[in-house]
Amino acid sequence: MEIQMNRDDKFKTAAFLTLGCKVNSYETEGIKKLFEEDGFQVVEFHEKADVYVVNTCTVTNIADRKSRQMLHKARKMNENAIVMAVGCYAQAAGEQLKEDEAIDIVVGNNRKKDIIKILKAYIDDNTIDSIIDVSKPLAYEELEIADISEKTRAYIKIQDGCNQFCSYCIIPYARGRVRSRGTESIIKEAKHLVDRGYKEIVLTGIHLSSYGIDIDNISISENYHLLDLITELDALEGLERIRLGSLEPRIITEEFVKGLAALRTFCPHFHLSLQSGCDRTLERMNRKYTTGEYYEKCCLIRRYFENPAITTDVIVGFPGETEEEFQQTKGFLQKIGFSQMHIFKFSPRKGTKAALMPEQVKEEMKAERSNILLSLEEEMAKNYRKIFIGRTERLLVEEEVEIDGIKYQVGHNERYLKLAVKSEENLANNILFVAVKEFLNKEMMICESMD
Numbered sequence: 001m002e003i004q005m006n007r008d009d010k011f012k013t014a015a016f017l018t019l020g021c022k023v024n025s026y027e028t029e030g031i032k033k034l035f036e037e038d039g040f041q042v043v044e045f046h047e048k049a050d051v052y053v054v055n056t057c058t059v060t061n062i063a064d065r066k067s068r069q070m071l072h073k074a075r076k077m078n079e080n081a082i083v084m085a086v087g088c089y090a091q092a093a094g095e096q097l098k099e100d101e102a103i104d105i106v107v108g109n110n111r112k113k114d115i116i117k118i119l120k121a122y123i124d125d126n127t128i129d130s131i132i133d134v135s136k137p138l139a140y141e142e143l144e145i146a147d148i149s150e151k152t153r154a155y156i157k158i159q160d161g162c163n164q165f166c167s168y169c170i171i172p173y174a175r176g177r178v179r180s181r182g183t184e185s186i187i188k189e190a191k192h193l194v195d196r197g198y199k200e201i202v203l204t205g206i207h208l209s210s211y212g213i214d215i216d217n218i219s220i221s222e223n224y225h226l227l228d229l230i231t232e233l234d235a236l237e238g239l240e241r242i243r244l245g246s247l248e249p250r251i252i253t254e255e256f257v258k259g260l261a262a263l264r265t266f267c268p269h270f271h272l273s274l275q276s277g278c279d280r281t282l283e284r285m286n287r288k289y290t291t292g293e294y295y296e297k298c299c300l301i302r303r304y305f306e307n308p309a310i311t312t313d314v315i316v317g318f319p320g321e322t323e324e325e326f327q328q329t330k331g332f333l334q335k336i337g338f339s340q341m342h343i344f345k346f347s348p349r350k351g352t353k354a355a356l357m358p359e360q361v362k363e364e365m366k367a368e369r370s371n372i373l374l375s376l377e378e379e380m381a382k383n384y385r386k387i388f389i390g391r392t393e394r395l396l397v398e399e400e401v402e403i404d405g406i407k408y409q410v411g412h413n414e415r416y417l418k419l420a421v422k423s424e425e426n427l428a429n430n431i432l433f434v435a436v437k438e439f440l441n442k443e444m445m446i447c448e449s450m451d
Helices: 022-037 061-077 088-092 094-098 112-125 171-175 183-195 225-234 254-261 279-285 291-304 323-336 363-386
Strands: 013-018 041-043 051-056 082-087 105-107 153-160 200-205 241-244 269-271 309-316 340-345 392-403 406-412 418-422 431-439 445-449
Touching: 013 022, 013 061, 022 041, 022 051, 022 082, 022 112, 022 153, 022 200, 051 061, 051 088, 061 082, 061 088, 082 088, 082 112, 088 094, 088 171, 094 105, 105 112, 153 183, 183 200, 183 225, 200 225, 225 241, 225 254, 241 269, 254 291, 279 291, 279 323, 291 309, 291 323, 309 323, 309 363, 323 363, 340 363, 392 418, 418 431
Parallel strands: 013 041, 013 051, 051 082, 082 105, 153 200, 200 241, 269 309, 309 340, 418 445
Antiparallel strands: 392 406, 392 431, 406 418, 431 445
């Protein structure tokens, strides 16, 4: 769509939509800040805007479809707007999206910091140069955030890219190779967020365990850059909690876990990506560990932390998964005893090796196996929560929720257990000492305030 008007005459409002992961959410906040600094007024995505920015996801074919749908929805809301496709799907399918008449500008990864320059160049003379080859070595793209939508928990992106090339995953092709953010920049942003009142910080990235390996060209199991960063953040006055995003099992070494256990603010909540509890399946997935190694990592964590929350992701119906392999996975999950699991049915992603593998599992079999593991997840999560009945916990209140006419102050403890305490007073962003009493529902436990 060709734009003839001067920007100052026409383009005053911008709307944003994020699809996909927490990294995307963080980057959208950074993009929003760039627009605000350029004089734009930010409006809700469902409102009429002059510019729509959709930060896309490409992790599955379904994510691709959702990204296209939202871009077309933006066009329908204002035929005269500029519609911008940004992020992973924009990177992976850039040439295809450039042919879509509903989309004006396509901005790939590692170009988000230039989004205002790209927009102005398009408005001035319809020039677009907004996708680069992410397979080549790149520097970390700095995007600063001014504020975030969550009021008590702040996400900080510290790393981008992935070198793992799991057979089912398109992300290394969409995000490029590992690149780490400078420590000074991270500490500066963390201080800013703590000064604004945030008590909890979550460190996130595309492959968090790889933070720093590009600096020294080292393996994940030898990497202590992440531990060094967390240790430095732990000294920030006013910061109460540091939580980590998804971790690679290989980073769980004795030195790493022992270092975390010594810190004041670290939350013993480990999201250790598993994907399968069968070694043959893990090999086809091109995962870099065995179930035996994974089990040893969980035992190590439990040696240093009392009742740590160990959560994971599991894919069912991966190509070639036999009934025997599925039963091995189920048995392994029971052996670990996770506090929470995210169960995904395998979805072939065009452009990955797994999409071309023989022996694709039928959809009805995937659904059956998924339901079995979802039932197991519910049972294990309930057993984990039972451990805390009668214990005193520190609840960081995040929101006020009304259930059956009763107001509750709701949040999480360090182990990400969802807790609620009755109160008419809004206590958001306060830390309360509470006694855990019983289940309020399958996701939440009712507590009594000790304060």
